[in-house]
Amino acid sequence: MMKKVAIVNSKSFGKITDAYDELKKYFHVEFVNVPRDINGKALSERLADFDFLVISATPYYSSDFFEYNQRISVIVRHGIGIDNVDVEAATIHGVLIVKVPGRYEREAVAEHTIGLIIAALRKIKDAHASLISGIWEDRIRYIGRELSSKTIGVIGFGNIGRRVAEILTKGFKARVIVYDPYVAAEEIKKEGAEPREFDELLAEADIITLHCPLITETKFLINKDSIQKMKENVIIINTARGQLIETKSLIDALIEKKIAYAALDVFEEEPIPPEHPLLKLDNVLLTPHIAAYTEESLIGMDKYVVKSLKDILNGIIPDGTVNVEVVGKSSRLAKILQK
Numbered sequence: 001m002m003k004k005v006a007i008v009n010s011k012s013f014g015k016i017t018d019a020y021d022e023l024k025k026y027f028h029v030e031f032v033n034v035p036r037d038i039n040g041k042a043l044s045e046r047l048a049d050f051d052f053l054v055i056s057a058t059p060y061y062s063s064d065f066f067e068y069n070q071r072i073s074v075i076v077r078h079g080i081g082i083d084n085v086d087v088e089a090a091t092i093h094g095v096l097i098v099k100v101p102g103r104y105e106r107e108a109v110a111e112h113t114i115g116l117i118i119a120a121l122r123k124i125k126d127a128h129a130s131l132i133s134g135i136w137e138d139r140i141r142y143i144g145r146e147l148s149s150k151t152i153g154v155i156g157f158g159n160i161g162r163r164v165a166e167i168l169t170k171g172f173k174a175r176v177i178v179y180d181p182y183v184a185a186e187e188i189k190k191e192g193a194e195p196r197e198f199d200e201l202l203a204e205a206d207i208i209t210l211h212c213p214l215i216t217e218t219k220f221l222i223n224k225d226s227i228q229k230m231k232e233n234v235i236i237i238n239t240a241r242g243q244l245i246e247t248k249s250l251i252d253a254l255i256e257k258k259i260a261y262a263a264l265d266v267f268e269e270e271p272i273p274p275e276h277p278l279l280k281l282d283n284v285l286l287t288p289h290i291a292a293y294t295e296e297s298l299i300g301m302d303k304y305v306v307k308s309l310k311d312i313l314n315g316i317i318p319d320g321t322v323n324v325e326v327v328g329k330s331s332r333l334a335k336i337l338q339k
């Protein structure tokens, strides 16, 4: 009998590829939508009939979910952020977690980040709005700033942060300073950037762009206290995760103009409610979590998801596996891999 795969809360899987039809050749496949804030027990009940999951950035797969669900053996994240899965609990319960390797989203997110930086520096959103409202003569209001003479602070020097830094240093000849406590100073220097402590970066950067994961230590990394340590007129870019920034403090600083501009692709609460105060500000540029949405990125991710599930059927552990220690210890996984 065919194994059952649920595609959970994904708006993009199979949208521009034949990945859904391809999966259907090997599995019984269903799209399942659940509330973003569903609790672990209810989520487990909703997904009780499935063997494998392809998951999006929501909902949260908690320890309760893994406690209650006795059947799912493999979860493939259609994306690279794994902060909505309690991987430790998955490992304890013998569930293999696979994520799309970083290379598939790297360019898309890095290019979106650069786009946001330039749009912020050159006031493109406001200039466009002014022009289409029939006002040409106001163009003197849209005097921008140049990227090549700026210092950009990159927080998180991994897959995406490194590529952003590379484009900025090699393409724009900008100065890049980096805070990443897990990357050696020598490695940062080798890439043409300069390592900094967190507070040093805050004090020096004209533009700060976030590229670290959302984990306990990075939640609200940008808060009232860290904003106080920033330069006046700083620009904040976030294409990583919304909860890296304490939104209330960001809004206060944008109103006071301590922060000149924020360009954000991700939000503390998603979708951002229509009445949210952030949406009322002029000095923001906001996109609805689309940094990874390019044809190239989605095609790559779709193909990877299909390949990784086919690999599992053939007893092969995908290279994007996050908790490989499960292999050999999980009886439900062993049953699948032996087939």
Ligand code: NAD
Pocket: 080, 081, 082, 102, 105, 109, 155, 156, 157, 158, 159, 160, 161, 179, 180, 181, 182, 183, 211, 212, 213, 214, 217, 218, 239, 240, 241, 265, 266, 289, 290, 291, 292, 293
């Ligand atoms: P990665 O794991 O390759 O790199 C993250 C880097 O952050 C690592 O070098 C790590 O050492 C560093 N880091 C960890 N803790 C840190 C801390 N306390 N301070 C500073 N740096 C720290 O991840 P990636 O592939 O580069 O992705 C980066 C972020 O982008 C993730 O949050 C991911 O969820 C997000 N993302 C967003 C989108 C989108 O659509 N907007 C798409 C893909 C990824």
